[in-house]
Amino acid sequence: MNIEALPVQPYVDAQQEERRGLITVHTGSGKGKSTAALGLALLEHGHGKEVKVYQFMNMPTTRFGEHRLLEQLGIPIEGLGDGFSWKSCDMHHSAGLVLQGWAKAEATIRAGKHSLVVLDKIMFPLCHGWIPLDAVLACLLELQQHVHVVLTGRGAPAKLIELADTVTEMTLIKHHFKAGVPAQRGIDD
Template sequence: MQIETPPTERSSPKPDGERRGLVLVHTGDGKGKSTAAFGLALRAHGRGKPVHIYQFMKVPSARFGEHRVFAQLGLPIEGLGDGFSWKSRDLDHSAQLAREGWARAAARISAGEHFLVVLDEIMYPLRYGWIPLDEVLRTLRERPSHVHVVLTGRQAPQELRELADTVTEMRAEKHHFQAGVPAQRGIED
């Protein structure tokens, strides 16, 4: 590691634009997309801002670590699906759940009552054609100007990347699965 001298002056100009709601996309094959979105939700909630989290692939009765702590904090998190497609018993039903969930999420975004809305794992139902991309893009474009929206999941479509204000591509450099270490509660949930 190379030791550096700490900077004593700002290295980039201070933005002078107007504050407004942002569209943030966390995508890529690396770990941390949902975790980053949840971190933003916690930050906003900690500032007293209204936040709502939708999880498109989790069941409504899910009790993963994030559900437990968000319940303790009074931060709403809502499972909209019936699990990942390879676990589904009825993909038509899974698609219907995604459409119904999207209708709820779109209404919440459009209502403008929340500072931040998280659409966790929305890329799966988008890629499967269960939710029309055009509807999502239209809702994001037409949302009230103060509403921030975070969308997560692998393989974000190019149209969404172009619309977004910030796109972060998570890339795995090394992953414990490659060494045969399975998922662990408290790390992957």
């Protein structure tokens, strides 16, 4: 283990810095992208701010642990897809659902009522052309000063990474699936 020296740069008062809507991307092949986004949703909600979570791959009827908890806390969470779309029998239908979902999410972002909008697992439909990347980028370029957006999923497009203020890549080092351990309720849902 390497011991690191403490930083010596002076503290900058954030109140003096530019305040604007931030774009955060959680991408990569490792676990934790959605979990990190939901953590930000909890932080924002804890400050009394309005939060909305859209999940592009989950069905509207999905009720995993995060759905039950966020609903108890008063944080709206909405599934926009038809489950694991890569297993879909009708990709045209799946694509149509998430495109309609994007219209809802875009309207929410532009309305400015919510200070944080989470677009969970949006990278899959973006990377497959189901949602036009240019439409998402245009919306993000016009964020109101108080609206922050978090986008999650593997394979974030380069243009989105370039536009984002914060990008975190979750790297897979080891995963229990590869050892034959199945998904665990509360850990993998």
